[in-house]
Amino acid sequence: MQGRVLIIAGSDSGGGAGIQADIKACAAMDAYSGTAITALTAQDTLGVHGVHPVPLDFIRHQIRLSLRDIGADAIKTGMLGDAATIDAVCDALAEDGQGIPLVADPVMVAKGGSNLLAPDAVATLKRRLVPAAALLTPNIPEAEVISGMRITGLEEMRAAAAAMLAMGVPAVLLKGGHLEGNRLLDLLATRDGSEVFESARIHSRHTHGTGCTLASSIAAGLAQGMALRDAVLRGRAYVQAALRTAPGLGQGHGPLNHGVTVDPARIEALTHGADAALA
Numbered sequence: 001m002q003g004r005v006l007i008i009a010g011s012d013s014g015g016g017a018g019i020q021a022d023i024k025a026c027a028a029m030d031a032y033s034g035t036a037i038t039a040l041t042a043q044d045t046l047g048v049h050g051v052h053p054v055p056l057d058f059i060r061h062q063i064r065l066s067l068r069d070i071g072a073d074a075i076k077t078g079m080l081g082d083a084a085t086i087d088a089v090c091d092a093l094a095e096d097g098q099g100i101p102l103v104a105d106p107v108m109v110a111k112g113g114s115n116l117l118a119p120d121a122v123a124t125l126k127r128r129l130v131p132a133a134a135l136l137t138p139n140i141p142e143a144e145v146i147s148g149m150r151i152t153g154l155e156e157m158r159a160a161a162a163a164m165l166a167m168g169v170p171a172v173l174l175k176g177g178h179l180e181g182n183r184l185l186d187l188l189a190t191r192d193g194s195e196v197f198e199s200a201r202i203h204s205r206h207t208h209g210t211g212c213t214l215a216s217s218i219a220a221g222l223a224q225g226m227a228l229r230d231a232v233l234r235g236r237a238y239v240q241a242a243l244r245t246a247p248g249l250g251q252g253h254g255p256l257n258h259g260v261t262v263d264p265a266r267i268e269a270l271t272h273g274a275d276a277a278l279a
């Protein structure tokens with residue numbers, strides 16, 4: 001195991017997205033993960049059925065303890081819910097998380113359509129979270145809200161990414177999963193230039209948590225000392241492998257196979273008393 005990630009996000013009781021996806025993605029990348037939970041959601045593959053926020057003091061407490069004891073080599077934020085939570089998280093990170101690269105996934109709407117960020121929180125997100133991040137990972141609808149631009153293709157993705165860089169974040173990974181078509185484009189934009197990563201769309205309804213999984217696997221890569229581009233490439237390859245081998249659970253948008261990197265032969269060895277080989 002190498003690299004420590006602190007994940008600050010909401011819990012998905014369905015296990016496919018949120019904190020649960022984040023922890024599984026870090027483990028799959030062989031990184032450690034600690035958590036500060038911002039909200040509990042009662043959720044399944046069909047949608048979000050309830051949200052129970054965590055008191056702000058308690059969110060700050062989790063972040064402080066995690067950073068002061070175990071520490072972190074990268075931090076990932078997911079669902080923050082409202083402006084007060086964004087402020088509390090940014091305050092806690094300014095106190096104890098200085099200098100640690102932050103991957104901010106600006107989660108706004110769940111795959112099933114439920115709102116995960118109060119509409120009046122967008123200004124706070126732009127003012128506090130975006131400039132604090134080392135990498136921002138919006139999907140198309142989130143990039144439209146943050147940049148105030150309509151995005152229907154690659155040229156507009158480039159313009160929106162430039163607008164977000166101008167808000168003070170050094171790198172933006174604008175995810176193209178929500179655009180139509182069989183070619184899927186993700187744009188990585190930095191102040192030094194941009195690069196488009198292209199892949200074939202995997203036709204599947206089991207896409208719950210792709211965004212959380214990608215952001216956390218990139219955070220794991222940064223925690224392990226990888227260059228940003230390498231961490232993005234590995235994260236994308238991981239998400240695609242996890243999509244391709246999704247277990248097909250649930251009646252809606254089912255989860256990915258987060259354990260696609262796990263070696264069954266090593267688990268089998270445990271059942272035959274060969275645990276010494278793993279020590």
Ligand SMILES: Nc1ncnc2c1ncn2[C@@H]1O[C@H](COP(=O)(O)OP(=O)(O)OP(=O)(O)O)[C@@H](O)[C@H]1O
Pocket residue numbers: 017110111138139140175176177178184185186199200201202203204207208209210211212214236239240243
């Ligand atoms: N059907 C698909 N086939 C292949 N790759 C996909 C597919 N859907 C999403 N991806 C990839 O998954 C990653 C996440 O992109 P996406 O646009 O789905 O994020 P998201 O909307 O934030 O996800 P979430 O709904 O989980 O928050 C990107 O790298 C994207 O290219």
Ligand SMILES: [Mg+2]
Pocket residue numbers: 105107139211212
């Ligand atoms: Mg997302």
